Amino acid sequence: MAKETVVLYPSPGKGHLVSMVELGKTLLDHHHPPPFSVTVILSVPPEEAEFTAAYVSSVSISHPAVSFQHLPVSFIPFDSSSPSNFIISTYEFTRGNSLALHASLSKSGDSTIRALVLDFFCTAACQVGASLNIPVYYYYTSGASGLAPFLYIPTMHKNIPGSFKDLDPEELIEIPGTPPIQARDMPMPIRDRSSKLYGYFLGAARDMALAAGIIINTFDSFEVSAIKALRDGLCVTDGHTPPLYCVGPLVATARNNNDEDRHDCLRWLDSQPSRSVLFLSFGSLGKFSTKQLKEIALGLQRSRIRFLWVVRVPPQNDEAWRAISEPNPGIGLFLPDGFVERTKERGFVVESWVPQVAVLNHSSVGGFVTHCGWNSVLEAVCAGVPMLAWPLYAEQKLNCNYLVEEVRVALPVKECEDSFVSADELEERVTELMSSEKGEAVRERVFAMKEEAAEALREGGSSHSALAELFLAIKQGPGVEPRPSDPVEPSGRFGSSNSVAIPSET
Numbered sequence: 001m002a003k004e005t006v007v008l009y010p011s012p013g014k015g016h017l018v019s020m021v022e023l024g025k026t027l028l029d030h031h032h033p034p035p036f037s038v039t040v041i042l043s044v045p046p047e048e049a050e051f052t053a054a055y056v057s058s059v060s061i062s063h064p065a066v067s068f069q070h071l072p073v074s075f076i077p078f079d080s081s082s083p084s085n086f087i088i089s090t091y092e093f094t095r096g097n098s099l100a101l102h103a104s105l106s107k108s109g110d111s112t113i114r115a116l117v118l119d120f121f122c123t124a125a126c127q128v129g130a131s132l133n134i135p136v137y138y139y140y141t142s143g144a145s146g147l148a149p150f151l152y153i154p155t156m157h158k159n160i161p162g163s164f165k166d167l168d169p170e171e172l173i174e175i176p177g178t179p180p181i182q183a184r185d186m187p188m189p190i191r192d193r194s195s196k197l198y199g200y201f202l203g204a205a206r207d208m209a210l211a212a213g214i215i216i217n218t219f220d221s222f223e224v225s226a227i228k229a230l231r232d233g234l235c236v237t238d239g240h241t242p243p244l245y246c247v248g249p250l251v252a253t254a255r256n257n258n259d260e261d262r263h264d265c266l267r268w269l270d271s272q273p274s275r276s277v278l279f280l281s282f283g284s285l286g287k288f289s290t291k292q293l294k295e296i297a298l299g300l301q302r303s304r305i306r307f308l309w310v311v312r313v314p315p316q317n318d319e320a321w322r323a324i325s326e327p328n329p330g331i332g333l334f335l336p337d338g339f340v341e342r343t344k345e346r347g348f349v350v351e352s353w354v355p356q357v358a359v360l361n362h363s364s365v366g367g368f369v370t371h372c373g374w375n376s377v378l379e380a381v382c383a384g385v386p387m388l389a390w391p392l393y394a395e396q397k398l399n400c401n402y403l404v405e406e407v408r409v410a411l412p413v414k415e416c417e418d419s420f421v422s423a424d425e426l427e428e429r430v431t432e433l434m435s436s437e438k439g440e441a442v443r444e445r446v447f448a449m450k451e452e453a454a455e456a457l458r459e460g461g462s463s464h465s466a467l468a469e470l471f472l473a474i475k476q477g478p479g480v481e482p483r484p485s486d487p488v489e490p491s492g493r494f495g496s497s498n499s500v501a502i503p504s505e506t
Contacts, residue, residue, distance in 0.1 A: 003112065004036040005037040006117060011090050012044065012045050015141065015375045021066065023215065037067065039069055045076075076093050087394070091124075091200045098125055101128050105128065114135070137214070137474075138214045138242075144246065145402035148230055149235075151208065154238065155237045157193070157202055164186045167183040169182060178402055181397070185398075210239075210242075212473070215247055216245065221462070223407070245466045248463060263354055265348055269364040270364070278308070278368075278369065279360065280308070280368075283371045287313070288314060294335065295420070296426060299426030299430065302423065306347065308350070310350050310353065360385050371393075374395075377403065380409075384449075408442065
């Protein structure tokens with residue numbers, strides 16, 4: 001490490017790593033030369049090793065000033081078979097690596113660590129920072145409309161009797177700075193206060209409120225109400241809200257590949273009319289049942305709209321797998337017979353992955369069906385592409401609620417009782433987004449937000465100014481060292497403790 005450095009500690013998950021590294025790039029690019037180095041500490045589960053290695057290699061070439069340090073390979077089990085299992089594994093994986101993180105930071109030699117910036121899934125590491133007298137900041141990779149409910153969890157825990165899952169599903173929950181949201185749409189991890197996940201989130205919210213500052217990947221004019229509520233202290237009712245630094249939008253830039261290196265879908269988009277293609281992509285954990293995939297296919301076929309669809313094979317517990325003996329079947333086995341052939345003149349189906357930023361910025365793309373993951377939302381806003389919001393997990397229904405009701409840059413997909421979306425519903429919503437006055441209004445609104453996003457990042461803009469304030473805070477150090485809250489003990493309620501033993505300094 002250099003004489004002064006800022007350490008970034010992302011949680012597992014492609015979106016979390018990429019967003020945190022974008023923060024690191026932005027910190028280094030803000031001052032020339034930068035007053036400190038940026039070091040990213042990596043704690044990587046085995047199933048993400050291949051992606052992480054390729055990504056780190058790419059960043060090391062394009063931004064050599066960002067350095068990476070790997071913690072020792074961990075053998076803590078990691079289960080990404082479902083969003084809930086992924087979240088539990090992420091908390092336990094990062095908590096289990098706290099001793100290794102402590103050892104790594106302790107070996108910084110004669111350099112000074114000016115700040116330890118944590119992903120909010122890495123809250124156990126705040127104890128590491130406190131034990132080494134390193135100021136702890138949090139980087140919240142989602143938006144202010146997700147942070148406001150997150151910091152409000154302790155207040156809801158105190159004021160709302162019982163669990164959200166036991167309330168009337170349509171009961172409206174009031175959260176400062178955000179539109180009212182139905183109880184059934186509250187994020188899965190906090191619906192049941194007897195669950196392990198609830199204990200993690202409650203403890204994390206308490207710890208985050210004690211940080212030296214919270215960095216948010218958003219910009220002031222995009223989430224006016226939520227940011228105001230946070231800054232007014234309405235979401236942390238039993239203490240003070242840490243300083244907020246809205247430094248976004250931080251999104252990866254599209255790579256300028258040679259033509260032979262371009263993804264086939266980009267070549268296909270080159271041949272399509274301007275703003276005519278609907279892009280569908282649901283994130284790395286966005287897997288549907290075979291029944292739902294076939295319904296999506298039917299809706300797209302009926303709509304007659306051009307489309308680029310990124311499809312992932314269904315979860316292993318899907319009944320369709322019982323009839324499949326191949327270890328790596330193609331995605332066509334889970335779609336209606338002949339669908340790809342019937343729609344090949346106006347549709348392009350890709351399994352698993354496309355270069356999303358490049359796709360969204362292509363002139364042929366006119367709409368985006370998204371799971372409302374925050375990186376995807378910001379990428380769409382920066383590209384000026386209107387959205388059809390289909391939230392699936394985590395805080396995505398909160399994001400959807402804000403995008404539709406407050407910012408008006410998306411139209412909602414209506415789900416049935418079992419979260420199923422019919423072909424008729426998708427056909428209607430797709431047509432509404434791509435070829436109606438209502439869809440055009442959303443397009444105009446998101447284009448205005450694209451301009452606002454660019455303005456926020458310019459010198460003198462709100463995000464540029466927030467970054468300067470963050471620089472000053474890191475350089476000068478906070479007035480009060482952050483201390484972690486007491487860990488949430490199980491006592492029959494939460495299943496396990498957030499505590500971890502940290503060795504004392506010698």
